[in-house]
Amino acid sequence: MAKVASTPEIDALVAANAVVAIGVSGGKDSQAAALATMRHLDRMWHTGPRVLIHADLGVVEWNDSYPTCQRLADHLGLDLITVQRKAGGLMERWESRWRSSVTRYQELSTVTLVPCWSTPAMRFCTSETKTHPITSELRRRFKGQQIINVTGVRRAESRGRAKATVASPDRHESFWNWRPIVEWSVEDVFSCIDASGLTPHPAYREFGMSRVSCRFCIMSNLADLSAATAQPEAHDLYRRMVDLEADSSFAFQGSRWLGDLAPHLLSNDARARLDAAKARAAARVSAEQRITPGMLYVKGWPTRMLTDDEADLLAEVRAEISGLFGFRSDCLSRESIHERYADLMSRKEARHAR
Structure with missing residues (x-):
């Protein structure tokens, strides 16, 4: 059986019987991480609270994801906490993001239309529907206690995770993030699950998929x-x-x-x-593409007023795109764009002056 990775900081927290919360999605890595972590905690004589926690992403979830988590909880004798983003699941988030993008474009709160989908570089699907609901619930439930947040991240999963550390402190002072199977191979993961007597999510061996998260994931091949x-x-x-x-x-x-x-x-x-x-x-x-780089949205936008030529160009582009989509957009002339930029810059200055 592959070894569990740990650090002196995690060992100290385990010895102090900190809360151990294991995030589970129904996927193979979180399943193996839970099984391996529980064995490790038993060997370390940990007697603190242990729970599994699952973020329900709504209709994008596979039918068997939650049942897989519940079978794991039953096998380990742990409570399974389920959380969800208050405003709905991930599909609802993508749809609301598009509605927001349309509104922001029509009122000239952004220079170009903003994509509705999450991306590998902008994974609000993880931060908003998983990380935030999970950490909020754990802080509420175990207020004032030290919490070890366990995930099934592995370096072999992707180039992005190749530099993942074994453990790291979270921005919340009471949290440490622990990745106990970070060094495992995919063979180690399936061997761990098979040895437990459990079965992995059917998507792997029945559907023929290499990874299980959402039914259609932005990271899927x-x-x-x-x-x-x-x-x-x-x-x-x-x-x-x-x-x-x-x-x-x-x-x-x-x-x-x-x-x-x-x-x-x-x-x-x-x-x-x-x-x-x-x-x-x-x-x-x-x-x-006709919009020049200096006109594009950046943090703190708008950082300056546009020239007359730039305002004319932006008005032309906005009119063209608004016609394509049937938007009822404001600020389709040089004058109205100058007026909008002046108002936005005035509001920004007022905020900074407070």
Whole structure:
């Protein structure tokens, strides 16, 4: 059996019987992390509270994700805490983000349209629907106590996680993040699960997927996305996500349109809407490329007033994009854009003066 990685800081917290909360998603890595951590804690004579905690992402979850977590909890004799983002699941977050993007564009609170989907570089899907609900619930439930937050992160998973540490302090003073199987291989993970007598999520061995998170994940490769479309339980979500691609003109994975993976699952109208969205996307990109780098949105925007020529260009682009999408946008002239920028800069100065 592969070894559990630890640090002196984690060992000290375990010896002090700190709370150990193990995040579980239904995926293989969190399942193996829970099994390995429990054995390790037993060997260390840990007698503090131990719980499993699962973030329910709503309709994007596989049907068997929660049951897999519950079977694991029953096997380990632990309570399973379930949390969810108060404003809804991840699909609702993507849809509300698009509505917000439209509003912000129409009122000129952003220079270009903002994509609705999370991305590898902007994973609000993790921070808003997993990390925040989990840490908030643990801080509420174990107020004033030291908490070790266990995750199944492994360095072999991706280049992004190759530099993951064994443990690190969280921004919350009472939290430490522990990655006990960070050095494990995928073979180690499945061996651990099989040795326990449990079975991994069916998506691995029945659906043929290499990773399990959302049914359609921004990090999934083409093979996993295709395998997901073959599962009847994913078809309603697939159509809903393609509808959002069509509404927004943003492909789910950068240049990869989810709607292209299984067009046979879509109605004739849905396929026509997707084709129109692709044409609209090309026109949107072409229009936005005319905006010069110094005019684009940056933190603290707006940082300066635009020149007359820049205001004319922005007005032209905004009118073009608004026509493409049928927006009722404000600030479609040089004068109104100057006025909007002046108002925004005045408000910013007032905030800084407080």
